[in-house]
Each structure stands twice: as structure tokens, then as C-alpha cells.
Amino acid sequence: MSGAVSQDDKGARAANIFDVARLAGVSHQTVSRVLNDLPNVRPATRARVEQAIAQLRYSPSPAARALVTRRTRTIGLVSPGVSDYGPSSIAMHFNFAARAARYNVEAVSSLDDDPGAVRQVVESLLRQRVDAIVLIVVDVGVLEVVRGLELSIPVVAVAASPRPSPLIVSIDQYRGARAAVRHLAELGHTRILHLAGPAGNPDAIERERGWRDELIARRLDIVEPPRGDWSAESGHRLGPDLGVEPGEAVFVANDHMAIGLLSAFRERGIRVPEDVSVVGFDDVPEAGYLYPPLTTVRQDFAALGGLIMQKVLIAVEDPETVTEDTPLPTRLILRESTRAV
Template sequence: MASPRTQQPRSPSIRDVARVAGVSHQTVSRVLNNSDAIRAETKDRVLAAMEQLQYRPNRAARALVTSRTHTIGVLTAQRSHYGPAATMQAIEDAAVTRGYSVTTANIAAATDEAVRDGLGHLLDQDVDGIIVIAPQQRVFDLIEELGMRTPYVALRTSGGDERSTLFIDQMEGARLATAHLLDLGHEYVRHLAGPQDWIEAEARMQGFLREMSDRDMPVVPPILGDWTADFGYHAGRELLRYRDCTAIFCSNDAMALGVMHAARSYGLDVPGDLSVVGYDDIPEAKHLWPPLTTVEVDFPELGRRCVELLLPSEGHALRPVDLVPQLVVRGSTGAPRRR
């Protein structure tokens, strides 16, 4: 004999939440849509009821009613690097607090096809807005050419008037690092730059060159690296073979770590024989020996501002403001020894 069919438990509905919270289902709907017309104590009661019932709103149904999916799309590249990864985490955290989820499209190379495919992936999911974190200028040029109607926020490295753009003054950060070394008395400073096609690398290199030029200091062409500690080590070995510099400014902390390793391999003291400055202020920078002098970029704040600019609070529209990196002086820099 066949066993009786087991009845599956029904998922809680918006009306169940309303009953437990002692409010109307319209009030629950307003809470789900982050309405400012709901009193704080009422919102707390509704949220507590959702938690008690383990209620999860049906995103598809909400989209049909509100024409919004409450999803942010992020187009990103090289998420394995500290800056993009830290910014991405902050975007996800900030989006969750606003009741949004995040979907990403990671492009391995900034080709037209890859960018189009990445944007198409996000737009196919009917995202309410897109945040663009990409290292190459071509990505932004292509977005402009496509004429997207979906709101988007882009990250750039220099100022401007665009209301949909956040700027990080990477050039100023590089000038701060270079000026620090020159103020210590270093006359022969080399720069280990990032990849040629990265916007950040170009801005940091230009900051170094301008500061050196403004001080009438001798300049040797920068070496183009690849952001890795391995490259920093091998480049450092070549640079230090002839001891023609007393300081090296690296375009990121990983390459600076490699340079410090190269100095140790020659028996050189940091900072006694060589001062080293990095960029980004990765969490490990203060634990190196000696602790690394570097340029700090507030990547978490950058991520939070991206979400606020894309999803401004009612009555509070965020104005794009430059984020200026800060120099963090630690033990890897000092005055040069007299020869």
C-alpha cells in the first residue's frame, strides 16, 4: 500500500510576517522597500518577525511590483589584487545594509569583447545600477560608447565634474611618497612602476616624475613591473647590483616587499643602505621587517562611497569628492648614509 503523501511545510509569506508583527502587510512591504515613512520601532518589530519566521522575500515577485531587482552589478578586473578586493568587500557590505545583493562580472582582459560580455551579463540580470572597478582606460571609453541607460558609478584616478564618478588622486599619493624620500635627503631615487596599461600605474608614475622634475632632481626612466613580489625581487637585484640609488619608490606594496628581499640578499640594510616606499598599505605592510613606509588608500571608504553615490539616501545626494591617499611613515625609510 502506498504511503500517504507527506505534506511539505509552507514557506512563510508577507502576511505571516504582518500577523506576527501586528501590522498590515502594506507596512511589511514598505519595510522591505526601505521606506522612510516607517517609524523605527515599527521597522524593528517587522524585522524581528522576519527573523523569527525565517522569512526571505521573493526577489522576483518584488521586482514585478517595484520594477527593481534590488541588485547591484559590479564590473571588475584583477580582483585578486588588494585594492579591488578591499573595495569589492566594502561594496558588498554597504549594499547588504541597504537591502541589496551584489552580482559581479570579472573580466580577465580589457578587450572590447570581454567588456561587452561582462556588461551584458550584468544587464541581463536587470541590475538597478552598476559599479565599474577596472584598471584600463579602454573600459571606461567603451562604456561611454555603449551609452548605457542603467545608472553606473565609475572609479577614476584624477578629478573631474562627472557626477557619476569617484576619484582617487593617485598622482598626489605618488608625489607624497617621492617628496618624503627627497625630504630625507635622497638624491638618487628610482621608481618601480606597475603595468603600462593600468590607469593607477600611469598616475603613480606621473606623480613620481612630476615631483622629481619640480625639485630638479636627476631622473632615470621608471621600470615597468607587474605588481608581484617576484618582479620586485628580480628588479631589485638588478637595480642594486651597481648601487646607483639610495631609495626606491614602488607602485605597490608587493613589489616593495620583493625589493626589500633583494636588498637583504646583497647584505644591505633597510633603511640604512636603501630606503623603500610602497603603495596601497596592505594589512601586512606594518608587520614586515622593517615595517613598510607606504601610501594608504582608504579602499573600504571608496567602496562605501560607490554604493552611496549609486543609491543615494532620500534627501541626501552624495557629491563626488576626491579621495586623497595619505603617506604612512614606518621603518623602511630613513636618511641616506654619507658615502
């Protein structure tokens, strides 16, 4: 084949992408598409490029690939500097999905929810030439910053929000909360209290909104909820503040606070579910092994990780086709912490 690289040339230096292109008789852009496993390459052309790669023993460096494709196949991930179950699970499953798509993830933790600090983290990732940024949002102020960013790469936010957006993905916290409250109401509970999460957290806001709307729809009284910080300690501490009475029920904004609440109830001689029904949210691994096993709302974090990666790929490869996604559904898991009155 004309344009082949001589043995002397190959001995003098390592082959580059242009050598592969000459040997295969294609453009370097076509070689790049094969290397990045992109569509719209004919099978015969792909085979010819792969044969040239093998013959030249070509191994593209990340820097060389970025030079030609203007991409690094690296995604920046900004996650909160906390070990809460939800954000940690999202980060883990997104990493799995990125790895399956043959992308690297550059993970950075934001130690606080200050929008200015998050902006600095985003700028640091831009300097590393990532192809896109995924931001796990735990404060609505940060979400507003994301909406206002004008960057040369896509930023995909993971956040519950009543305002849909093409670059926001989420699990349906609102409908999950309504399902939990509906279950309690259908058991005959007419006073359903709530132990809420942090005031600025998008998930907590949507779960509280679902609780309120379901009570309003059923014309049940609303008692303003105390707020915890997602921890079992805060659930234990705030348990007495609920003023719960026999025959009532509590919808807790997450399972860990529900764990603390169950402990506080036992200390006060309140039996679950004989006296009070309790529903959590998340379905943490230990939820089924509590005493009693906890009725809760399960989130599919594996599906969310895949959806985030799918959104990133579309935003990077064909940004004009990015559309709004329906939030992923939740599932109510019935266990022994709820009972009909």
C-alpha cells in the same frame, strides 16, 4: 477597515502587495516605499502598512518586488579576474557596504582587460535586471568603454583618473604618490627612482604621474622606470634593473613589488634603509612585519566601499543630483625602510 481580505481569500492564496495596500488604506506605491525603507512616508502611515504586512503575513518575493518597484535591490559588480590586493579589497568592502544597505551583489569576474569582454559582462548583468553596475577598472581602455556606454541603469566606475566624472569614485593615487616622493626628498635623497606598475593600469598611471610631478617640482632628475605586474616576483626580478646606488631611494608602485625588491636588495648586499630608502603603496597587512618594516601609503578601502554604495544609491534614487566627488585621501605610514641621508 473596509477592503480587508477575507479569511477564505487568505486561505486560498498568499497575500500580495495589493492586499496589503487595501488593508492599510494606501497605494501599492506607498507599500513599496515602506518595504524598500525609502523616505517620505509618514510615521503613522508606515506603522499602518507594517501592521497590515504582519496581519497578512505578507512576505514579498524578489520577483514581486521588482514587478512593482522596477527594482531588484541587486547591484552588479564587475571585478578583474585577479587576486591583487587593491581590487580584492575594494570588492570586499563594497560588498560590506551593500549588505549594510540591504542590497544584494551579483559579482562577475572579467578574466581579461579587453574592453569587448567587459562589455559582454555588462550585458550579461543587464539581463539579470540589476539596478546598477559597479565596475572596478584596472585598464584605461575599459574606462573609455565605460564612458561611452549608454545604458538604462547607472554604471559607477572605480578608477583613478585625472578626468573627474559624476559616476567615477576613487582614492587619490596622485597625491599619495607625491606625498611618498616628498617624504624621500625631505630626507635628503636627490635621486629617487621608481618601480612602476602596469602601463595601462589607472592606479599605476596616477602613481607614476605623481612621482614625475614631484620630481619636476623639485628639479630632480627623472630616470625612466621599469614596469612590474604588481607581483613580488616582478619586484624581485626588476630590482637589478634599477641600478640603485647608496644614498638613493626607490618609490615602488605597490607593496608586493616592494617586498620582492627588498629581497633582491638583501641578495645583493644592499641594506635598507642604511644604503637605500624604500617606500611602497597600499599598506598591505604584512607591510609592518617585513624586515625592515615598510614605509608605505595607506588607502582607506572601507571608506571607498561606503562611497561607492552612496554613489550607487544616489544614482538609482535621484540621478539628477549625482555630482563629482573629491577622491578620498591617502595617508603616509612611516616605518623603518626610510632614513635621512
